[in-house]
Amino acid sequence: DKKMKSIDKRIDEYHFKIKDSSDLKAESGVFDTPTLKTLYTLASKGIITAMGGVVSTGKEADVFHAIGENGKELAIKIYRINTSDFQKMQDYLIGDPRFSNVRGTKKDIVFAWTKKEQRNLERAAEVGVKVPEPMISERNILIMEFIGKDGVSAPRLKDVRLEEPQPIYDTVADYMRLLYQKAKLVHGDLSEYNILLYEERPVIIDMGQAVMLEHPMAREFLARDVKNIVRYFKKSGVKCSEEELSAHILKK
Ligand code: ATP
Ligand code: MN
Numbered sequence: 001d002k003k004m005k006s007i008d009k010r011i012d013e014y015h016f017k018i019k020d021s022s023d024l025k026a027e028s029g030v031f032d033t034p035t036l037k038t039l040y041t042l043a044s045k046g047i048i049t050a051m052g053g054v055v056s057t058g059k060e061a062d063v064f065h066a067i068g069e070n071g072k073e074l075a076i077k078i079y080r081i082n083t084s085d086f087q088k089m090q091d092y093l094i095g096d097p098r099f100s101n102v103r104g105t106k107k108d109i110v111f112a113w114t115k116k117e118q119r120n121l122e123r124a125a126e127v128g129v130k131v132p133e134p135m136i137s138e139r140n141i142l143i144m145e146f147i148g149k150d151g152v153s154a155p156r157l158k159d160v161r162l163e164e165p166q167p168i169y170d171t172v173a174d175y176m177r178l179l180y181q182k183a184k185l186v187h188g189d190l191s192e193y194n195i196l197l198y199e200e201r202p203v204i205i206d207m208g209q210a211v212m213l214e215h216p217m218a219r220e221f222l223a224r225d226v227k228n229i230v231r232y233f234k235k236s237g238v239k240c241s242e243e244e245l246s247a248h249i250l251k252k
Contacts, residue, residue, distance in 0.1 A: 035078060038139050047136060047143065048074065055153050060085055060208075065151045066143075068135075073146035075132060075153070077117070079110050079208075081140060088209075089113050092188070095215035110140050117208035118142055120185060124210075127182035129175045130203050147198050147205070154203065157192035157232065165236035172202050172229060173240075177249045180222070184213045190225035192232045222249070 031039065042048045052065030055075065066074040089109050093099045098119065102112040114137050121134040121144065132144040148154045162168055172195065179185045187194075187210045194206040211218055223242075226249070230242050 031078075032081075035140065038141050039076075042136070042138060042141070042143065048076070051076075052151050055151075063153075065146060065153075068143075073148070073151070074135070075144050075146045077114075077142040077144070079114050079140040079142075081107050081110050086110075091217075092116075092209050092211060092215075095217065096212050097214050098212065107140075113208055114140050114142050116210075117206075120207035120210040123183040123185055124179060124204065124207065127178045129178050129183070130201060131207065132203065132205060147196050147203050154196040154198035157195045157197055157202070160197055162197075162236050165233055165238045168197070168200075168202050169229075169233045169236075169238045169240060172204075172233075173245055173248050175202070175204055176225065176229070176245070179210075180213070180249050185210050186213065186215075186218045186222045187225055188221040191228035222246075 039048065039051070046069060048066050048068055050067040052067065055063040055065050061077050061079045064076040064078065066076050068074045086106055086109060093102050093109065093112055093116065096116070099112050099116055102109065118134045118137040121131050124131045125133055132147050134142060134144045136143050146153070157168075176187070176190070179187060185207075187204065187207060189206060189209050190204070194204065196203045196205055211221060215221075223246070226242050226245050230240050230245055233240050
């Protein structure tokens, strides 16, 4: 159909199809050898059929656009092994019962972190929080649903001026409550930077640091998330307060 054609055209324009590992080698300025090998393994399984351009370069991870089975658009988040916030990663992992015995090299910590983001996204999706659906993770690579169209990701709340902020706020507040009450998770880095606006609805992203409620810092992280969200939505014209949002999240 028309949509498939437009995706094929995009691939011809500036994506490259993965037929063998030499296609990926052409991009070796971007990827290190182990990452290349992992990408190639994913490609040979048919999970990735074409790699696209970079969507975002961060301190801890880069995000790429890609095409998967049936022309489905994918986001590929690749964590850097030599991440500068490695100590932070360890602190967030230690208090988490799912990952409390993760020890070892930087590499092991980053691999655990990648798995942690996948698990967190799965838990969030299970309780009805709109997040990019995670598909698979391998080593430092997480493959998930692409939030956006034709290689252009949906804007962050940070990048838009909301005409009607109230329903967006209400949904974010409900998502925070669902995460806390049902998924037993606190996002831990929630702000207008980690919420995309797609089809006029908020989508929560970047859940690597999200922790279970057992984590010793969970309540502090929640308080910080609440503060960020209230600050942003107040500025957007919503009448809200930290007390009210906390109560909404915590009430039984
Ligand atoms: P870290 O804090 O670990 O460095 P980050 O902030 O670099 O992570 P994310 O916030 O997950 O990583 O992603 C960075 C950007 O990439 C987002 O702001 C968004 O623009 C884009 N992005 C991430 N995931 C997706 C997705 N599933 N679909 C579309 N765009 C995405
Ligand atoms: Mn982010």
